[in-house]
Amino acid sequence: MLRENKTLINSLFASALLWATPLVADTATPFTPFTASYEIDWDGSISLSGSTTRKLQKSESGEWLFESKASAMFASIYESSKFTLENAKLKPLNYSFKRSVLGKKRKAEVHFDWQNQLVTNKVENKPWKMPITEGVQDKISYQLLLQQAVAKGDKEFQYSVADGGKLKEYNFIVDGKESIKAPIGEYEAIRVKRVRKEGSTRQTFIWFAPELNHQIIKLHQIEKKNKAYTLLLKELKK
Template identity: 35%
Template sequence: MMRFFVLMLGGVFGGLFPNFAAPFPEHFSATYTVTARNMTIGQAKWSLMPMGEGSYRYDAVTFPRGVLALLHKSRRAEHSEWRYQGERIRPLLYRYHRGGKKGRRVEVVFDWGRGVVRNTAKGKTWQMPVPPDTLDKNVYVLALMRDLGKGLRNFEYAIADGGRIKTYRFSFVGEESLDTALGPVETLLIERIRETLARETTFWCAPKFDYLPVKVVHREKDDTTITLRIDGFSE
């Protein structure tokens, strides 16, 4: 359950959603309530902002709340720095930090001139080659938003994750009107396609908010379900 809490942190859709490339925001801030077993267990904040000279930073931070805060007092954060390569997101730096007694730090530096990434974790540093369109495991959410804005249905991303390259696949599965803390919102349902059905992840992405997920539901191997629901948004 905590694993997802941390990581949290083509064609025409038809009907409500026309086929055009929507402009992508220069910055935004969104907050979410995180629940499990009908209890509030945390709060998440996702934020995008320009850094100057064509670079951006994207942060996804989670804070334990309620009963969980009594057991896990650590703040956990993912930080990405990136820029555009043509119309694609090209990551430059990824950092993960988990505080507390079992703290952990991970850093991934992308060297596109050499076509490699440098991974640092547990006091060790190593390199590995990466394909040209590789993303980090934080900014893929932004890539998903951009591709939805282009009218795409199916998505496949190479992700530098855990010292190796993984393929994240997603597919459009429907449309849904969703009641949120920000009012009723029309959404596209996007599911992550996994080789095993032991875990399931579904995103409710809202055209109104540049296809930002306004709800995320993740089911773990033990059937624990984690839900993120948006409760604040600003640009």
């Protein structure tokens, strides 16, 4: 049971951190600083609840910092992406990951060297390095681009992400519209589905609310049979 609980918590927070996406700004600048809070409920062999806080801010030097913090009983995860904008294009500089689950800790740092087109991961016991090309994102920076694309009215999305020593393609499609009730209120939302490999039992649906500047108002992910979690927006501050 202890191992199963740890697996559930890992899956819950890793996925929750992956999806709570920030605001799209006006046309003068691609992004607007914000703080967004979500509640998370896990439905499986055990019941868990927790919260996630996402924050986007810009430094005086012009660099951006996108942070996500999740916590629940016996677990916490922190992720951050430092990036810059060059000709309105997002270029990740450094990705950080820290996790503590049932006393077990793990951390990783991913550095993007655009001059030499290399990305290096300083992860415990398994460091890796690989070449990259223009447009490659880290494991959370691409979410900002997805948010923008949905706001533009695009219907299909594909992102190349440096993940685990490989370049992985993350694919999504618009899957319809739906009225969503969340702690922050009830809003019409655009439903986006992640496209996974044929035969995968995992499913991910994300709802973006146009009235909230296309903020994610809900996320629902099915990990496997009888195991799923839901994330709902409860507070949003500019």
